[in-house]
Amino acid sequence: MGGPGHTAPVPTLRRRGASAYAALLFMVVAIGVAAVGFVGSAAPAGAQGEAAEGIRGTFVNPDDGGKPVEGVEVVVRDEAGKKVGTAISGEDGKYSLDLPESGNYTAELLVKSLPSGVRLTDASKTKLSFRVLPNQHKPLIFPFGKDTRKVVGTWDKLPATLLDGVRLGLIIAMCSIGLSLIYGTTKFANFAHGEMVMFGALVTWFLNQRAGWAVIPAALVATVLSGGFGAVQELGMWGPLRRRRAGAFGMMTVSFGLSLFLVNLYQYLYGARSQPYSQYAIQEPLFTLGNSNVPPRVIATIVLSIVVLGGVALFLQKARFGKAMRAVSDNGPLAAASGINTDRVILWVWVMGSALAGLGGVLNSLDQQVQFQQGSNLLLLMFAGITVGGLGTSFGAAAGCFLLGIAIQLSTLWVTPSLKNVGALAVLIVVLMFRPQGVFGRRERVG
Numbered sequence: 443m444g445g446p447g448h449t450a451p452v453p454t455l456r457r458r459g460a461s462a463y464a465a466l467l468f469m470v471v472a473i474g475v476a477a478v479g480f481v482g483s484a485a486p487a488g489a490q491g492e493a494a495e496g497i498r499g500t501f502v503n504p505d506d507g508g509k510p511v512e513g514v515e516v517v518v519r520d521e522a523g524k525k526v527g528t529a530i531s532g533e534d535g536k537y538s539l540d541l542p543e544s545g546n547y548t549a550e551l552l553v554k555s556l557p558s559g560v561r562l563t564d565a566s567k568t569k570l571s572f573r574v575l576p577n578q579h580k581p582l583i584f585p586f587g588k589d590t591r592k593v594v595g596t597w598d599k600l601p602a603t604l605l606d607g608v609r610l611g612l613i614i615a616m617c618s619i620g621l622s623l624i625y626g627t628t629k630f631a632n633f634a635h636g637e638m639v640m641f642g643a644l645v646t647w648f649l650n651q652r653a654g655w656a657v658i659p660a661a662l663v664a665t666v667l668s669g670g671f672g673a674v675q676e677l678g679m680w681g682p683l684r685r686r687r688a689g690a691f692g693m694m695t696v697s698f699g700l701s702l703f704l705v706n707l708y709q710y711l712y713g714a715r716s717q718p719y720s721q722y723a724i725q726e727p728l729f730t731l732g733n734s735n736v737p738p739r740v741i742a743t744i745v746l747s748i749v750v751l752g753g754v755a756l757f758l759q760k761a762r763f764g765k766a767m768r769a770v771s772d773n774g775p776l777a778a779a780s781g782i783n784t785d786r787v788i789l790w791v792w793v794m795g796s797a798l799a800g801l802g803g804v805l806n807s808l809d810q811q812v813q814f815q816q817g818s819n820l821l822l823l824m825f826a827g828i829t830v831g832g833l834g835t836s837f838g839a840a841a842g843c844f845l846l847g848i849a850i851q852l853s854t855l856w857v858t859p860s861l862k863n864v865g866a867l868a869v870l871i872v873v874l875m876f877r878p879q880g881v882f883g884r885r886e887r888v889g
Contacts, residue, residue, distance in 0.1 A: 494576065494577050495540070495541045495542075495543060495544050495574045495575075495576065495577065495578055495579070495580075496538060496539055496540040496541050496574075496579045496580070497516075497518065497529065497538065497539050497541065497547075497549065497572075497574070497579065497580045497581075497582050498536070498537065498538040498539075498579050498580070498581055498582070499516075499529075499536070499537055499538075499581055499582045499583065499584070500531075500534075500535045500536045500537075501514050501531045501535045501536075501537070501584070502535050503559075503560050505559075505560075505561075506559070506560075510531075510533065510534050510535025510536075511531060511535050511556075511557060511560055512531055512532060512533050512535065512557070513530060513531060513555060513557065514530070514531045514537070514551065514552075514555050514556060514557075515528055515529070515530050515551070515552040515555040516528065516529045516530075516537060516539070516549050516550065516551050516552070516582070516584075517549070517550045517552060518539055518541070518547055518548070518549050518550075519547065519548050519550070520545065520546075520547055521545065521546045521547070526539075526541060526542065526547065527539050527540075527541075530555075538579070541574055544573075544574050544575055544576045544578070545573070545574060546571070546572075546573050547571075547572060547573075547574060548569055548570070548571050548572075549569070549570045549572065549582055550568055550569045550570075551568045551569075551584050552568075553565070553568060562584065562585065563585040564585070568584070570582055570584070596855050596856075598732050598733045599732060599733060599734075599855055600732065600852075600855065601731045601732035601734075602731045602732045602733065602734035602736065603851050603852060603854060603855060604848065604851070604852065605731060605736065605740065605744075606740070606851050607847055607848035607849070607850065607851030607852055608744060608844075608847070608848060609740055609743055609744050609747075609809070609847075610847035610848075610850065610851055611843060611844035611845065611846065611847025611848050612743075612744060612747035612748065612751065612844060612847070613743070613747060613802050613805055613806050613820075613847070614802075614820060614823050614824055614827055614843040614844070614846065614847045615747075615751060615827070615839070615840040615841075615843040615844045615847070616747055616750060616751060616798050616799075616801065616802040616805075616840075617635075617639050617798065617799045617802035617803070617820060617824055617843075618824040618827055618828050618839050618840065618843045619751075619754060619795065619798055619836050619839060619840055620635065620638075620672075620791070620792075620794060620795015620796060620797075620798050620799050621635045621795065621799075621824055621825075621828060621839070622828050622836055622838075622839035623767060623771055623791045623794075623795055623836055624791055624792065624795055625828075626770075626771030626772070626836075627767070627770045627771050627774060627784075627787065627788045627791050628680065628684065628693075628788060629690050629774075630690040630693040630694050630697070631690075631694050631697070631825070632694075632697045633694065633697040633698040633700075633701045633821070634675075634697045634698075634700040634701040634704060635697075635795075635799060635817075635821060635824065636701065636817035636818045636819075636820055636821030636824070637700070637701055637704035637705060637708070637817050637818070638668060638671065638672065638795075638796045638799040638800060638803075638817070639799045639800065639802055639803035639806070639816070639817035639820055639821075640704070640705075640708055640803055640814065640815075640816060640817030640818075641664075641667075641668050641671055641704075641796075641799075641800055641803070641817075642661075642664045642665060642667075642668045642799065642800020642801060642802070642803040642804050643664075643800075643803035643804055643806070643807040643812050643816065643817075644708060644711075644712055644803075644812065644814075645660075645663070645664035645667055645668070645800070646660045646661050646663075646664040646719070646804050646807070646812075647712070647717065647719060647807070647812045649663060649664065650719050650720055650721070651717070651719070651720055656721065657719050657720070657721045657722060657808075661801070661804045664800055664801075664804060665797050665800050665801045665804070666797070667800070668796045668797050668799060668800025668801070669793040669794065669796050669797035669800070670793075671796055671800075672792040672793050672795060672796025672797070673789060673792060673793050673796075675792065675796075676788065676789050676792040676793075677789070679696070679700075680693065680792070681785070681788075681789075683696065701818070705814065705815065705817075705818060708814040709814045712812070712814050713814070714814065716810075716811040716812065716813040717811060717812050718807075718811045718812070719807065719808065719812070722737075722738075722739045722808055723811070725737040725738055725739060728740075728741060739808045739809060740809060743805045743808060743809065746805065747805065750798070750801065751840060754794075754798070754836075755837065758836060758837075763787075763790065766782050766787050767787055767790070767791055768836070769782060770782060770784050770787045770788065770791075771791075771836070802820075803816070803817060806820070822863065822866065822867075823843070823846065823847070823850070823863065823866055824843065825870075826846055826866040826867065826869065826870040827839065827842040827843030827844075827845075827846040827847070827866075828842060828843065828880075829842070829870055829873060829874065829880060830842035830843075830845070830846055830869060830870065830873050830880060830881055831843065831845075831880050831881060832879060832880030832881065838880055838881070841881075842880065842881060846866055846869065849865060849866075849869065850862050850863065850865055850866055853865040
């Protein structure tokens with residue numbers, strides 16, 4: 443009976459018995475822990491229920507060097523107006539009051555309880571409405587002392603707002619030159635141009651924050667890479683589409699899809715949070731203008747933008763290749779008939795326009811930080827400014843964008859900043875109604 447066939451069940455039964463004992467032990471421990479937890483949570487409930495919610499605060503007098511204010515009374519009432527209790531500040535100026543439960547309350551400071559020589563910053567605001575959450579002691583603040591707030595009028599804000607408008611207008615103008623020239627040479631609206639603005643800002647940020655480069659060399663490399671990215675797009679996408687006789691609407695649709703792809707790619711690689719460069723984000727003010735301090739980066743951005751725009755204007759006016767760009771933009775078939783290599787010109791328009799867009803993104807991020815949607819936000823302003831100045835004209839587009847940037851910032855003197863771009867749309871509608879070719883554009887025959 444001791445054969446191998448009769449020995450196998452013994453360890454199996456032992457294992458099953460061990461598993462049963464382990465399971466039983468686990469159940470006992472679990473029930474014990476649950477019981478202890480239940481008793482522990484239930485026992486103190488009545489003891490700490492009175493102090494679970496409340497208010498607290500400290501009264502000090504800034505007119506007397508921050509000296510604590512003693513004996514100030516604060517009456518607390520519930521939503522029904524029933525008095526809950528009164529908190530009185532001690533020698534250290536601190537006060538507290540336990541509340542019966544969470545909910546909405548009103549605290550009123552009794553002005554008659556203030557010591558002689560102590561005054562509220564705003565004597566009309568002696569009541570505070572607040573909500574207390576479960577297990578929360580709500581801090582309340584009744585400001586004491588002389589009111590040091592300064593009322594800033596529109597005229598005080600005007601100089602700094604105008605300067606910021608000049609900065610924004612120059613950046614939009616720089617970014618829009620390429621967009622306008624691309625439209626002039628290829629006759630399609632590139633909805634992915636805003637992502638070229640973002641490309642320069644992102645490359646600069648990665649070189650600066652991840653590779654440890656200084657902002658200036660990182661910006662120079664980013665500008666060159668932005669031009670290269672534009673060349674890649676022209677050689678790999680837009681040129682072949684034109685050779686296959688894709689219509690302007692089809693190419694515009696492709697650019698819209700490219701824009702969506704790049705925006706999501708930027709968000710995936712960079713993230714949704716706005717982040718500054720490691721340099722120039724915090725600067726001592728260079729001077730004060732009106733009610734605002736002007737940091738050096740604002741003046742540097744304006745000066746550099748003027749230099750770049752002036753160089754582009756001289757190139758388009760004086761350089762042989764610049765004249766060829768203007769000729770292809772004005773009349774492509776006539777330029778080709780006169781012997782100009784239009785494909786080569788269009789390629790360099792993409793390179794120059796993309797490089798300017800990338801540099802504009804870097805300059806904009808110096809003051810506004812890097813945000814993955816900033817190119818898309820600027821694209822609307824670029825289209826509006828180009829339409830106002832004259833679609834397809836480099837100088838008219840730059841002038842229109844510059845004036846539009848100033849108008850947008852000045853509108854914040856009367857409307858909330860979140861609605862400032864509405865003015866750009868209003869200007870766009872008015873110009874299209876009364877002068878469709880733009881302020882600096884010329885009439886063209888259609889059909």
